[in-house]
Amino acid sequence: MQELHQRVCLIHYHEIGLKGRNRSVFEKRLVKNVEALLDGYPVVTIHRISGRLCVFLKEGTTFERALEVAHIVRDVPGVARVSCGFKCERELEIMGQVAVNALAECGDFQSFKVHARRNHTDFETDSMQMNQIIGAVLCQANPDKKVKMKDPDITVTVEVVQNASYIYARSERGIGGLPVGSSGHVVSLLSSGIDSPVALWRLARRGAVCIGVHFSGRPQTSDTSEYLVDDIAHVLEKTGCIARVYVVPLGDYQKEIALMAPPSLRVILYRRLMFKVAEEIARREHAGALVTGESLGQVASQTLDNIRATDNAVELPVFRPLIGTDKLQIIEDAQRLGTFEISSQDAPDCCTLFMPRNPETHAKLAEVLEAESAYPIDEWVRELADAAEPHDYACPSYKPRKRAVQESDDPAKA
Ligand code: ATP
């Protein structure tokens, strides 16, 4: 027997809705991302319906399974809200019954209200009348619950469109932002620490496809940090925002720097080398910016002078989305993102290797450049970028480069 209603997840977006003529490009991107992330779930199709997306679920899909789908969707950049509900015919009797079912799936609540609207006046009952009729059915089915117009625990939404109606009561806030793939590619410096995954995530929420670069202390340290970064990337992968992580073994090069450079300048020199290698990888990946998890004043390398001395090493813009964010807020964000536990584990990486006792906090650029000139930096950058080991993750908006980009492909050098 045909079911009275079909389970759906409705995806509401905010920023995409504000886009003018480009809006459909963003919507298509979001559909592709959601489709790929829901591979393996009981989805029939995903369609655009009057300013939102509707994920149609297979007949027989349980509420629990629909909720799993909603929870995947909730964390996908571009999604402002997701609601679990039903599509049904535009018949008040059926709609009332479906509303009762939708409300029954809301768990514990004390008060509710109905919010009905029609997008087409070809449906003869107006929204006020629908509120009353469906509200009465719900009151009858839930005699112990209160109707409350202001701040009810649950709002049962009834939307009548051209050929159908959509009814939902369970609704959760999404992560917001723009769909990954709508803002180009960035290369994100990813340590196994707390800050950098949050920084990457901020750019992903603005629609950037993120490519991580992790500098390991190998062969001078163990590869523990590489495993932690892989675990972090798997968490980020669930939202479709990370395409690749390049692991770069930096230990031997740091050792070289530590042998000769003034100890106080070591950290700046390591960081300038990291930035240059990341920039070379960005060039090969056609990425338009670097991203770090720096926060002003957090550690010695994050003073204004030192930030200036490292920025000077590269031409690409360096985005620091956490520059004005306190550590406590970053920790909260990492907890919500699901990377905090992994990042809290200790692992030696290139940052813990050959650290000076008193790192410079106000580096003078001239002195840094003088110290750096003792090393064949360009050659090192090429060697390290060639030695970088790519690890791939599922990212629906990323198409891997078929071949390494050659010097001659760089339009700036043509
Ligand atoms: P995090 O918590 O992300 O490790 P942090 O507070 O420890 O940051 P630093 O060690 O000074 O700060 O690093 C600042 C930024 O430099 C990091 O957020 C990250 O973007 C980058 N970075 C540091 N270490 C590495 C590494 N081993 N590989 C790649 N990027 C790194």
Ligand code: MG
């Ligand atoms: Mg760190």
